[in-house]
Amino acid sequence: MVYLILSALFFALNNLSWKWIVADHLPLQVIVKRSTLTSIIGLASLMLNYNNFTFYNTIGQAVFVNLTCLIGALGLVFMIYALKNCSLSTFIHYSLIGASFSATYLYYIENIVPNNYVIGLICISFGFFTFLWNQRQGTKKIGFSTHRYLFLMSICFSTTAIMQWYNLKTYDFLFLVVNQELMVLAVSIVLLCLLKQPLIKTLKLDFIYLMALLVFLALLTGMYGLKLTDPFISNLVSLSSSIFTIILAVFLLKEPFRWWHIISLLMVISGTWLLS
Secondary structure (H helix, E strand, O other): OHHHHHHHHHHHHHHHHHHHHOOOOOHHHHHHHHHHHHHHHHHHHHHHOHHHOOOOOOHHHHHHHHHHHHHHHHHHHHHHHHHOOOOHHHHHHHHHHHHHHHHHHHHHOOOOOOOOHHHHHHHHHHHHHHHHHHHOOOOOOOOHHHHHHHHHHHHHHHHHHHHHHHHOOOOOHHHHHHHHHHHHHHHHHHHHHHOOOOOOOOOOOOHHHHHHHHHHHHHHHHHHHHHHOOHHHHHHHHHHHHHHHHHHHHHHOOOOOOHHHHHHHHHHHHHHHHOO
């Protein structure tokens, strides 16, 4: 649990970094530079820890591991494009929807029955739709495409967490983290070329270097925490990441935080807590 809490804190700082940096750069440019740095860090870590290195055992496992990483990479792309046009508060509400998806999967497929399953889902749904309803009256409108990106992001991240849970039964968590970052790099480069967007200077010192370190630590601690628990518990601990993120956004980014933000967020958090 300690590793998941550390991961939540690192991810909160990373979320703030994303929101800050994509205001000045195209999302794919930032993803390419960040994933280049994290891939270098990961490969260097694997070289220092080569005794625990395990390559794919079968072609089927190789396909499954890389499909897992591909879904996670697409989730990151959806996340960054959404963050470009929405507040961190909106992003957090969608992030918490992943707990419902994970709980439903574990309930029906793995027969892991969360407490107060129905009540928790009702509470989460009511809080989420309260947020969306009141947001319609806000000064800044969020387009359908942004909501679509956020929804796809939450589904991709939840699906990846479940699939990585299975992968962790066979592979070392460091190997999976590096595999994930290499896939992010490959996907972002392909998309950058297809959209004909220019690269940003990788060697230029900027805040992306710190972001790369934060996200690598977040992935390592999160993957190890997932190995020791399950996807649902991992999603639950993201509650603390949500709280950290919103507090940082209000005080550092000066984002507005209205009364219905608090009410809807409390309902979503309460619903997720009921599932624990």
